[in-house]
Amino acid sequence: MTQPLGLGGFEPLTGDEDEVPDAAVLLRQPPPSLRERTASRMVRWRLRLLLFSIAEILIAQLLILTFLPFDARLFSVRLICLAAVYLGALPIVASLMQYALLGFHRFRKPYENLKPYYPNTAVIVPAWNEGAVIGATIEHLLAMEYPEERLRVFVVDDASTDDTPDVVQAKAAEHPGRVVHLRRERGGQGKAHTLNHGITQILADDWAQALLVIDADVLFEKDALRKMTRHLSNPDIGAVTAYIKEGSHQGNYLTRFIAYEYITAQAAARRSQNILGALACLAGGAQLHSRESLEAIGGRIDTSSLAEDTVTTFKTQLAGRRVEFEGNATVWAEEPQDLVGLWKQRLRWARGNVQISMQYASVWGKQRGQFGRLGRAPFMLLWLSVLLMPLLMLGSSAGLLTLYFVNAASAWAAFNGLWLWHAIAYVFGTAMALAIDVKTARRAWFEAIMFPGVISLLIMGYSIFPSFYEVDLRLWLQHAGFVMTPHRIALLTVFMYSWLFICIPLAYLAKLWSQTPGYKWLAPFTIYLVGYGPFLCAITSASYFKELFNVSAAWDKTVKTGRVMLGAGATPR
Amino acid sequence: MGQDGENGAGDARRRRDATLAKVDASVATLDPVWVERFESDVASDKANEDGILLKAWLIGSVVLFLVLMQRLFS
Numbered sequence: 001m002t003q004p005l006g007l008g009g010f011e012p013l014t015g016d017e018d019e020v021p022d023a024a025v026l027l028r029q030p031p032p033s034l035r036e037r038t039a040s041r042m043v044r045w046r047l048r049l050l051l052f053s054i055a056e057i058l059i060a061q062l063l064i065l066t067f068l069p070f071d072a073r074l075f076s077v078r079l080i081c082l083a084a085v086y087l088g089a090l091p092i093v094a095s096l097m098q099y100a101l102l103g104f105h106r107f108r109k110p111y112e113n114l115k116p117y118y119p120n121t122a123v124i125v126p127a128w129n130e131g132a133v134i135g136a137t138i139e140h141l142l143a144m145e146y147p148e149e150r151l152r153v154f155v156v157d158d159a160s161t162d163d164t165p166d167v168v169q170a171k172a173a174e175h176p177g178r179v180v181h182l183r184r185e186r187g188g189q190g191k192a193h194t195l196n197h198g199i200t201q202i203l204a205d206d207w208a209q210a211l212l213v214i215d216a217d218v219l220f221e222k223d224a225l226r227k228m229t230r231h232l233s234n235p236d237i238g239a240v241t242a243y244i245k246e247g248s249h250q251g252n253y254l255t256r257f258i259a260y261e262y263i264t265a266q267a268a269a270r271r272s273q274n275i276l277g278a279l280a281c282l283a284g285g286a287q288l289h290s291r292e293s294l295e296a297i298g299g300r301i302d303t304s305s306l307a308e309d310t311v312t313t314f315k316t317q318l319a320g321r322r323v324e325f326e327g328n329a330t331v332w333a334e335e336p337q338d339l340v341g342l343w344k345q346r347l348r349w350a351r352g353n354v355q356i357s358m359q360y361a362s363v364w365g366k367q368r369g370q371f372g373r374l375g376r377a378p379f380m381l382l383w384l385s386v387l388l389m390p391l392l393m394l395g396s397s398a399g400l401l402t403l404y405f406v407n408a409a410s411a412w413a414a415f416n417g418l419w420l421w422h423a424i425a426y427v428f429g430t431a432m433a434l435a436i437d438v439k440t441a442r443r444a445w446f447e448a449i450m451f452p453g454v455i456s457l458l459i460m461g462y463s464i465f466p467s468f469y470e471v472d473l474r475l476w477l478q479h480a481g482f483v484m485t486p487h488r489i490a491l492l493t494v495f496m497y498s499w500l501f502i503c504i505p506l507a508y509l510a511k512l513w514s515q516t517p518g519y520k521w522l523a524p525f526t527i528y529l530v531g532y533g534p535f536l537c538a539i540t541s542a543s544y545f546k547e548l549f550n551v552s553a554a555w556d557k558t559v560k561t562g563r564v565m566l567g568a569g570a571t572p573r
Numbered sequence: 574m575g576q577d578g579e580n581g582a583g584d585a586r587r588r589r590d591a592t593l594a595k596v597d598a599s600v601a602t603l604d605p606v607w608v609e610r611f612e613s614d615v616a617s618d619k620a621n622e623d624g625i626l627l628k629a630w631l632i633g634s635v636v637l638f639l640v641l642m643q644r645l646f647s
Binding site for chain 1: 630
């Protein structure tokens with residue numbers, strides 16, 4: 001037994017997850033290690049190679065087509081276009097699979113062989129200028145229903161310049177032995193570095209049997225930690241994550257969209273990933289690691305990527321341990337209330353995902369050995385359908401438009417089929433998501449319905465009820481003085497066929513509006529009209545360009561104001 | 574090579590047994606109130622998962638029915 005963790009035995013420190021260092025902090029940052037620079041360079045080269053290969057295939061196709069007889073050329077173009085359109089259906093297949101799997105989650109018997117395991121748990125709270133929220137976070141952590149002697153809170157203060165150190169030291173004095181203040185005098189390197197500072201010191205002592213990594217602004221439900229630790233009684237499980245819910249008590253349209261998004265991306269997606277046996281990501285705000293698992297991956301968090309949570313998740317699984325999502329352990333987090341903040345946060349996540357996809361390129365398609373279930377087709381489908389969604393949408397639109405000029409009947413059949421499946425996935429997914437988290441549904445039902453945007457909903461309606469649109473609506477418009485001439489019909493058709501792609505730049509407009517004085521009111525209007533989903537696709541598209549051109553990535557801090565509240569999701573609209 | 578594999582499997586088994594022993598030791602020293610809370614959690618979470626299962630199958634069936642109707646009457 002080394003020195004007991006508790007009071008004063010550590011160099012005070014600092015840090016938090018997502019923060020932007022100021023110029024002075026940047027200047028004193030150590031340069032990235034050779035390993036980190038090499039990994040980053042490899043990712044960029046792989047990405048360029050991938051794009052080059054795609055371009056090469058397209059050019060080869062064009063050359064082949066040039067030398068074919070006219071009829072064969074038309075036939076080939078038609079086949080290629082149909083393939084492009086139906087590749088665009090991959091996200092639909094992934095979505096349907098995800099929600100269909102939910103019906104089987106209970107059959108996994110996730111609670112059958114668990115034991116009442118309450119390991120000694122060290123909670124690591126990275127904090128950089130979190131004076132507004134850190135006190136409440138510590139109090140909530142200590143108030144969790146968990147054996148008092150088995151829980152300690154370590155705040156890793158990443159050279160905060162506000163009153164964070166004072167608040168934490170006051171809490172440490174108030175709860176001797178239960179709250180520890182670790183301070184880094186040189187901070188600003190990002191969450192992973194801050195966490196590593198704390199992890200190193202915690203692992204140097206043998207008290208901790210589990211480490212809970214959280215964000216400074218999250219609030220755990222009283223039973224959340226014990227619902228997570230029970231899974232560590234299964235030696236095959238190395239890490240557990242919880243259901244993060246949007247918890248702003250004074251939210252707006254955007255927080256309601258995020259609240260709904262988290263049902264789909266966490267409560268639903270991660271349950272289905274439990275069934276597949278491979279989890280995409282341990283939520284940064286609530287990841288519990290067994291000591292053995294963390295030590296098996298080197299006892300530190302990867303610092304070479306913008307998505308250190310996902311790298312840790314992949315490493316844990318590749319080291320042979322399972323990662324579990326506990327959907328009944330709820331953690332509340334404060335999320336951005338404006339599009340610029342959301343863009344910054346999600347761009348970092350999206351860039352991290354691009355980096356990881358390249359970094360772990362050797363995993364994809366491998367089904368045996370150390371790659372476990374991470375490389376299998378179902379998980380790949382879920383992962384890649386999100387990562388490649390903008391490209392798939394572009395391909396689908398391009399295919400439909402080309403088909404329209406080559407063979408209009410085929411284009412209509414492909415369009416109708418594609419959007420009908422969109423509609424089925426939308427109805428099934430929305431109903432399922434709202435049903436699995438009724439409390440959030442009370443608050444965000446309207447945003448759930450509007451998630452794809454009004455225009456997409458109208459197109460889905462057209463694919464379901466074509467005769468209503470073509471006969472009844474047309475007559476009604478005619479009575480209203482708007483005649484649908486062939487020219488207008490052609491324009492409308494081209495618009496609908498290209499919508500899957502043009503919704504992405506149009507969604508980007510919402511961000512521009514939100515930054516333009518006098519036009520800010522247009523931002524929510526654009527989101528409802530074009531869709532929140534396309535806005536996320538716009539972010540993913542931006543991540544491609546940022547990674548491709550190696551635009552520098554700073555740790556943009558998501559400003560936390562302490563608006564988060566336990567049970568905020570229960571507040572109806 | 575084969576021996577390495579056996580050694581690896583043996584190590585994994587030993588690690589697993591050690592973890593289980595540690596868990597059992599931890600559980601043995603636990604106040605009974607925490608065991609009761611664990612059992613109560615498991616019961617409520619099982620009920621929640623059962624609810625999700627029922628909803629999933631119900632919604633799936635309704636959507637399937639609607640799709641069939643759409644195909645029949647369009």
